[in-house]
Amino acid sequence: MKHHLLNIMSSTAGLVIPCRAAVAWEAGKPLVIEQVEVAPPQAMEVRIKVKYTSLCHTDLYFWESKGQTPLFPRIFGHEAAGIVESVGEGVTELKPGDHVLPVFTGECKECRHCKSEESNMCDLLRINTDRGVMLNDGKSRFSIKGQPINHFLGTSTFSEYTVLHVGCLAKINPSAPLDKVCIVSCGVSTGLGATLNVAKPKRGSIVAVFGLGAVGLAACEGARIAGASKIIGVDLNPNRFEDAKKFGVTDFVNPKDHQKPVQEVLAEMTDGGVDRAIECTGNINAMISAFESVHDGWGVAVLVGVPHKDAIFTTKPINFLNERTLKGTFFGNYKPRTDIPNVVEMYMKKELELDKFLTHRVKFSEINKAFDLMVNGEGLRCIISMDD
Numbered sequence: 576m577k578h579h580l581l582n583i584m585s586s587t588a589g590l591v592i593p594c595r596a597a598v599a600w601e602a603g604k605p606l607v608i609e610q611v612e613v614a615p616p617q618a619m620e621v622r623i624k625v626k627y628t629s630l631c632h633t634d635l636y637f638w639e640s641k642g643q644t645p646l647f648p649r650i651f652g653h654e655a656a657g658i659v660e661s662v663g664e665g666v667t668e669l670k671p672g673d674h675v676l677p678v679f680t681g682e683c684k685e686c687r688h689c690k691s692e693e694s695n696m697c698d699l700l701r702i703n704t705d706r707g708v709m710l711n712d713g714k715s716r717f718s719i720k721g722q723p724i725n726h727f728l729g730t731s732t733f734s735e736y737t738v739l740h741v742g743c744l745a746k747i748n749p750s751a752p753l754d755k756v757c758i759v760s761c762g763v764s765t766g767l768g769a770t771l772n773v774a775k776p777k778r779g780s781i782v783a784v785f786g787l788g789a790v791g792l793a794a795c796e797g798a799r800i801a802g803a804s805k806i807i808g809v810d811l812n813p814n815r816f817e818d819a820k821k822f823g824v825t826d827f828v829n830p831k832d833h834q835k836p837v838q839e840v841l842a843e844m845t846d847g848g849v850d851r852a853i854e855c856t857g858n859i860n861a862m863i864s865a866f867e868s869v870h871d872g873w874g875v876a877v878l879v880g881v882p883h884k885d886a887i888f889t890t891k892p893i894n895f896l897n898e899r900t901l902k903g904t905f906f907g908n909y910k911p912r913t914d915i916p917n918v919v920e921m922y923m924k925k926e927l928e929l930d931k932f933l934t935h936r937v938k939f940s941e942i943n944k945a946f947d948l949m950v951n952g953e954g955l956r957c958i959i960s961m962d963d
Contacts, residue, residue: 587660587661588615588660588661588671589615589661590615591612591613591614591615592612592613592622592660592736593610593611593612593613594610594611594613594734594735594736595608595609595610595611595734595735595939596608596609596611596650596717596724596731596733596734596735597609597650597651597652597733597734597939597942598611598648598649598650598719598724599638599647599648599649599650599651600647600648601647601648602638602639602640602641602645602647603638603639603640605943605946606651606733606942606943606946608939608940608942609719610719611650611717611718611719611724611734612717612718612719613716613717613734613736613737613738614716614717614718614738615661615663615738616661616662616663616666616716616738617663617664617709617711617712618663618664618665618711619663619664619665619666619711619740619741619742620662620663620666620709620711620716620738620739620740620741621659621661621662621663621666621669621675621738621739621740621741621744622659622660622661622662622663622716622736622737622738623657623658623659623660623675623677623736623737623738623739623744624657624658624660624735624736624961625652625655625656625657625732625734625735625736625737625961626655626656626657626658626753626754626757626960626961626962627655627656627657627753627754627757627958627959627960627961628652628654628655628656628732628733628757628958628959628961629654629655629757629758629761629945629956629957629958629959630652630654630942630945630946630948630949630956630957630959631653631654631761631762631789632762632788632789632949633653633679633728633761634651634652634653634727635946635949635950637649637651637704637727638651638946642883643704643705644704644705646705646707646725647725648719648722648724648725649707649724649725649726649727649731650717650724650725650726650727650731650733650734650737651727651731651733652727652730652731652732652733652734652737653677653678653679653727653728653730653731653732653760653761654732654757654758654760654761654762654956655676655677655730655732655757655760656674656675656676656747656753656754656756656757656760657674657675657677657732657737657753658672658673658674658675659671659672659673659675659744660736662741663741666741668741668746669741669744669746673746673749674746674747674748674749674751674753675744675745675746675747676744676745676747676756676757676759676760676915676919677730677732677737677739677743677744677760678730678743678744678745678760678761678906678911678915679702679728679729679730679743679760679761679906680695680696680697680700680701680702680743680905680906680911681697681699681700681701681729681740681742681743681911681912682695682697682700682742682910682911682912682913683697683698683699683700683742684742684912685699686698686699688701689910695905695906695908695909695910695911695914696905697742699742700729700740700742700743701905702728702905703728703729704728706726706729707725707726707727708723708725708726709726709729709738709740710740711740716737716738717731717734729743730743733942733959735939735961742911742912743911744911744912745760745911745912745915745916745919746912746916747915747916747919748916748919748920748923750923751919751922751923754958754960755922755929755930755933756919756922756929757958758789758929758932758933758956758958759915759918759919759922759929760915761906762789762790762793762932762956763789763793763796763918763927763929763932764793764906764907764909764915764918765790765793765879765904765906765907766789766790766791766792766793766794766795766796766797766853766855766879766907767793767794767796767797767800767907767918767927768797768904768906768907768908768909768918769790769794769797769853769855769877769879769904769907769908770782770794770795770796770797770798770800770801770851770853770877771797771800771801771907772904772907772908772909773877773902773904773907773908774797774851774852774853774875774877774902775801775851775875776798776801776802776803776850776851777801777850778801778802778803779802779803779804780801780803780804780850780851781803781804781805781806781807781845781849781850781851782795782798782801782803782805782806782807782849782850782851782852782853783806783807783808783809783828783841783849783851783852783853783865783868784798784806784807784808784809784824784852784853784855785809785810785852785853785854785855785856785861785864785865786809786810786854786855786856786857786858786861786880787808787809787810787812787815787816787818787819787824787855788855788856788955789932789955789956790855790879790880791808791810791853791855791856792818792819792822792932792955793822793932794853794855794879795808795819795822795823795824796822796823796927796928798823798851798853799822799823800921800926800927803823803851805825805826805845806822806823806824806825806826807824807825807826807827807828807841807844807845807849808824808826808827808828809827809828809829809830809837809841809861809864810827810829811829811830811831812829812952813827813829818955821931822931826844828840828841828844830864836864836867837864837868838864838865838867838868841868842868845870847870847871848868848869848870848871848874849868849869849870849874850869850870850873850874850875851869851874851875851876851877852865852866852868852869852874852875852876852877853865853876853877853879854866854876854877854878854879854880855879855880856880857880857881857882857883858880858882859882859883859886859887859888861880862878862880862882862888863888863889863890865878866890866894866899866901867890867894869899869900870899871897871898871899872897872898873898874898874899874900875899875900875901875902876899876900876901876902877902877903877904878901878902878903878904879904932955932956933955933956933958934953934954934955934956934957935948935953935954935956935957935958936957936958936959936960937957937958937959937960938959938960938963939959939960939961939962939963940963942959944957945957945959
């Protein structure tokens, strides 16, 4: 019976699959649902049927294309969950029917980064925002009437089918609900790992999180799981505090409410500084404040947000000499193939709560609604169902 099912799943193997995709034809313009042709996977590639995808701020940022290299037409999307449809030559660890999360960075398992316990920044597959083609042959797997359509972050999940390098797919527990765990493939893991893998707060410690968007709240969730005694949310939007309480936030500080720098406010609240600070805004001043808000002797600050490329971090060296530590992280220091299946297991064991991140749902045909919600700052994550 199982063999028969595999045959059904693989009946499209080796063939071009026509399907729907939401195509961005130009910067900032609504996506258009188009019929695209998705080529079969080549060596070390996998074609998946996307079941659910979500909108992450990175998609919005490159769709607006205000400060980056514009690359259109393009199929965005990188936070998703799906099922393997077929695999290319040389792929041994995935087979049709496997449940997977696509990830915008990868794990080749061969390079020095992948072989290091300390790094997740794969030489071959680390994030490349300017590449719109596959590594294998420098070509796109998407086309419309012969015209190639660019990929995005090696994932392009705003399509019913997409092709990825095998190193960018985490094979997960098939009983995990795909419409929930899809958000583990980007934002949640980034914030969660920044706390659990990098800041590593001890039980009972005081943690400050700067920026209470989805990634910041995932960092708060990490602090809650770690057993922090106090989680201080720092944000310019007072409306965010009520929701943040669901993620363990106990105190709220709005820098606009104070005459003095926020690091001084935090120092007064915490007898000299917080034990851990996690910065999730990408604002350079918030980064400096986060570092300067940690306690001397043991405080650790972790930078998650991505600043403007020309931004410069300035602080007095005595802040380091007084035994404060500054760290950075990329994708929460998780290796996609090795570690992300375990994050899904945290959810399955009810340690990690995901439902509170899921604030909206739309059909694939209404994907532009998800963009409107994010542009207006409404909600956290909007799940887009591909099967409408």
